[in-house]
Amino acid sequence: MKEDILTTQDLHLYYGDKEALKGINLDFDEKGITALIGPSGCGKSTYLRTLNRMNDLIPNVTITGTIKFKGNDLYAPSADTVQIRKEIGMVFQQPNPFPFSIYDNVIYGLRIAGEKDKERLDAVVEKSLRQAAVWDEVKDHLHESALALSGGQQQRVCIARVLAVSPEIILLDEPTSALDPVSSSQIEATLLNLRHDYTIIIVTHNLQQASRIADRTAFFMNGELIEVDQTKNIFMNPANKQTEDYISGRFG
């Protein structure tokens, strides 16, 4: 059996008094893609953002329960959020390249970490952009601003930027919902390439997308995890009535 890289036990999250996550138990083993689906406001994005402690930025959030990354408690007092976010990278709904060149965007994390060797940086830029399947489109203007790219290219540069710091887990929060269908399918192809090397957790509104790319799918509703299984089972033969209703489009 493969080892779980990330485990969640009895995770509750409150915005002030409102309970947004009501005791989530969910484990992820290494590599592969897990999709988190569910109606708007079901807590799937909130859950994703607890995994690299991005919810820390929101005032008035209380979190109880345990999240362990390779056995280490992410919320232990000694946990280093900076280190956590290096190992658990994140791509957002809105492509958010920094207002610098493509090259600088990709190596930003490394450069700030102190890497100066030009050859190594060049190599990382090429490797990351290739992995993100955007190298051929941008290789001739690496030193132009990333903001001049199309939305889909920007999003893949953002993926490359995450890959450049060599994370083990990549979280994606509806990465294609702001993109056109062509760009979306390019991102999907990119993710399918990456699934052998990284543990990928993706929140998506798009059920077809989940069924196309995910190995495993988790269905959330009203702050609870209703069902998690192989994607095939979730879509063809869900165990839970609510899942079936949602999948078949009866609500949400």
Place this chain on the structure above:
Amino acid sequence: MNSKTQNKVAIGSLYGIAGLVVLILLALLGYILVSGVPQLSWHFLTAPGKAFLKGGGVGIQLFNSFYLLILAMLISFPIALGAAIYLYEYAKDNWLTTTIRTAIEILSSLPSVVVGLFGFLFFVVKLHLGFSILSGAFALTFFNLPLLTRSIEDSLRTVSDVQREGGLALGLSRWETVTRVILPAAVPSILTGVILSAGRVFGEAAALIYTAGQSAPALNFTDWNPFNISSPLNPMRPAETLAVHIWKINSEGIMPDAKAISSGSSAVLVIAILLFNFAARYLGKRLYKRLTSA
């Protein structure tokens, strides 16, 4: 009246009001420039003033204005930057930050003559700095600090939160995110704010009358040792600026060509401030372009 006519009337009166504002502005600028520009010459811009005779210039005042401006900016910019970063990027909403914000609001609406009198009592008298460039620069710092802090805070606000999340999610610390992502992205807007506030500082008179003084002792422009009393760089000498000069010759000028000198000085002041504004726009746009589409 039907809604179409209403709409037309509304648009018409808005055009009228906007036109009136532009007209007043143009008339003012036109008057100052038409009466002032003919007085301008190289001699006028460089020669020292004369108290009783005609033919004096504003060279020393012009230099003082710039020197004071630079000193005031050197003091106030780092403080304002630090305050703005703290307030916008770090501070939580609590009684302390509310107090700071209120203090900044009040400080920014303080009449500049009050700032000047405070500067006189505190820097000139209490700290024994005398009527000096340093006293003036400190007074200008008090005058400028709230405006600059708010303008830098606004600049930071223009950088979208997704950039902050992007930086943090990449494993940058908050400080690295601020200094390496947010600040570079905000530079064009910060620069514009700095230059615009420089324009206000440049034209400020009331805060300086009692702090930098109203006299412009002769300067020796070959002596750049800041410790010599006649050196232009000496921060402890009294230094009348251009704006103060205009106020002074209009209230007690006894040189025969006082009117001409006042008009000329006003024109210089207005042109300098116009240049500041254009420079701010130009540089801001250029930098933004360089940052966004290289």
